[in-house]
Amino acid sequence: MWKTILRRLLIMIPEIIILSVLVFILAKAMPGDPFTGSINPKADASQIHHLMRVNGLYDPWYQQYWNWIVHLFHGDLGTSYEYQEPVTTLIAQRGMNTFWLALFTMILTYVIGLPLGIYAGSHEGKLPDTLVRVYTYITMSIPFFVVLVVGVWIFGYTLNWFPTSGSIASNANGLGSTILSRLQHIILPGLLGALFGTVNIVQYLRSEVIDAKSSDYVKTARSKGVSTKNIYQHHIFRNSLLPIAAFAGYSITGLLGGSIFTEMVFSYPGMGLLFLNAINYRDYTVITSLVLLYGFLNLLGTLLSDIILSIVDPRIRVE
């Protein structure tokens, strides 16, 4: 297994290189540049050319790529044209915000989704199952954007239960106060994200439980007189988790993905808006760094999913 993991990691290197070249060329092929539509109109043409030259934007793409690679190996992802900050600093700041929110949302999603899925599956066709299904249909059919706006309006502005903007209070000082304030700020977006993002887990788990209930090994266990509780714990639950485990790797690496809607509504500085704005404003250094990061995380996510699957299901071996 370790050999396989090592081999998969090594294969990632050429994949990442090809991805980086593609991203670099495509980014440069987009109309505009970091200064399009944004130069101070009191600057004259020569100043615009000066800024383009200083930033190496008139160099051929392969030279720009090479410069970028050389810097990359020195741990320097460049400076964002838009934010005038090193890309590493920018990603670290935003990544941290996104990570905590996404982690909180993911934990809540599983905490809500797993019991609901099992409960609905084990009560197939009965009232609890119907209620859970209605819940998932409702959450699936309402656009998440609407959920966020209505959520912040009710719980943030009307009831005043939660903060409505940002990732931390502006006057939070000291470790305890900082952690508490951060937690306060992620509860509402996290809870909304989890309550309205459980549909996949619940539905997968429900149908797997229903399938498993009528499978031979469960019938055998029943005929042997094994208690219902034991059957669920040792047979049904573990097998039903397989499809969810298959996504677990992506879920972990997806923690840095960011949610554009959440970040917009809650003015929460995260990776989603960073990526969107980088594309809109041709912030090449940020675009290439983020695409590479996401590319790497996706590859890693696939590997992690395989590993997790092999742990959950002993029949599957990573070879």
Added chain:
Amino acid sequence: MKYRRKWLLFSTAAMVLTATIGGMASPVKAKNSDKPLDLPTQYSAPGKSTKAGNNSTLKLAIMNDAPFKGIASADLSDNDEDTQAFKPGNSNLLFKTDDNHKIVDGGLANQSLDKDAKTATITIRDNAKWSNGAPVTAKDVEYPYEVIANKNSTSQQYSSDFEAIEGMKEYHEGSAKTISGITFPDGENGKKVVIHFTKMAPAMAYTGNTFIWGSADPYEYIKKVPIAKLASASQIRKKPLFTGPYKLDHLVSGESTSWSPNKYYYGKKPNIKHISIQVVSSHNSAAAIKSKKYDFYLGGQGVPTSEFPSVKHLKDYTWVGQPAQSYNYFGFNVGHFDTKKQVSVMDKHSKMGNKKLRQAMMYALDIDSVDKKFGNGLKWRGTTLIPPFYKQYHDDKLVGYKYNMKKANKLLDQAGYKKKGKWRTQPNGKPLTIYYGAMQGSSANESAYRYNIQQWQKAGLNVKMTNGKTMEMNSFYSTLQKPKQNKIDIYSGAWKLGDEPSQTSVYGANAPFNYGHFVTAKNTELLNKMNDEQSWNESYRKQQFYDWQKYMNDQAAYVPESYAMDYAPVNHRVKGYNINAGKSEDFWSDLSLTAANPK
């Protein structure tokens, strides 16, 4: 300065001229029937301010859908959100102004201009200090020029106007280590700076001009940081110094700033003990006001225009505002840019080269009705290229292009654009298809674009959107910025002007932002006159602005579409809120609160 992000949300295209720090003017009633809301420029809550109120936190918001960048230096910042987020520090502004942005004595420094000697002398007040207690020195006034003009600088503020300072060009090109034209009669640690110019301009008497920089940098504090890396240094981002009434206590990157009084401030001591400024999404800025989360909003808008009716009559807020420094306009492509000579050239035989065609297209639009429908009293038809914000230069007698379809048809007939079947043809009989370029925007924007095309088609002109649809911002500007292009014949754009509204940098022959390439000897003459020797006389200068507005209206190469209001809700616990430019020096110090929480 670029304001594109903010503008993308509510307007068509956006760019901004210079820092728009500082003052404001009183609302001006438009002459046409669809006038804007007549908002006051100040508000003061009834009753006395209380100790509990002044000891509480003044809660402010900036409406923006992205985090602010966090560059607390006017030299290096290029967006309005940063300016607003650091505003209680007074942006280290040097000069106090009157209501027309003319520099007057009494600020951090005084300025005196000597036309004959071609010098500007800047004298810093004796008790001027940075928020760490260090004195403000002559070097602090000079250093921004080095930062802006350095060849490795990331600043976007450099313009060729700075080269009127002796030795500036050499420094900018890297052949000189210092700017020879900026001298310190009492040494770098003294209080006096003399700037020697090769030419003087009347614009120098106003803030926001492009010859004399209007803010200071704490040289001793930032001198060790290479200029190329200054914008990312913690001295600029995390722990910046200020000369204003408040000092920065805490900054959450991209989200919020919090402030307390600066004990070293030279001016009137502020009343309120704490200020917090928070970024709020446009999606819930209206809800935030309804639930009294904030005392007032900074920047041009408190809520999106479309949501204004829902919060217009809130019991505990008064709306304060004035005409904005921005305007929307139509531009016509009438030429190309000669890259060798670096100058725009007008092509007389270009598709849109006929003045009557351009005029007719403007008469065909009923902008009054469009603004009435979508503007909610905050937008109204523009009548000249100088918005009413500049009350000393805006000619309010001009009526612009009021809807008159009959006149539009008549002009087209006169110019020889005859109907052949459904559409009019060119005077030479060839078919005429006009391509309209507009940027993606709100649904109201998109409806307005469709309306424009419908009206032009009613006049018999075959107008189509460039590429059949609205354009993404980068595609739009890439197309317009090409030296020669035929994809866009007419476009919708927007400008925001600086405090000093000289027009050469946008509509001059050398201006790269003269996207339509409109150049005539008369236009050049009128633009030059705004800053010639005689224009030191204020009434003469005013007349030049008037003449230029009239001429541009007649030529119709660039035609104003709409003006807008800047508007903000002010909570009824706030006393002393006043946005008139002449009061900007004491804006923060004059504020006080009558209660511990927003009412």
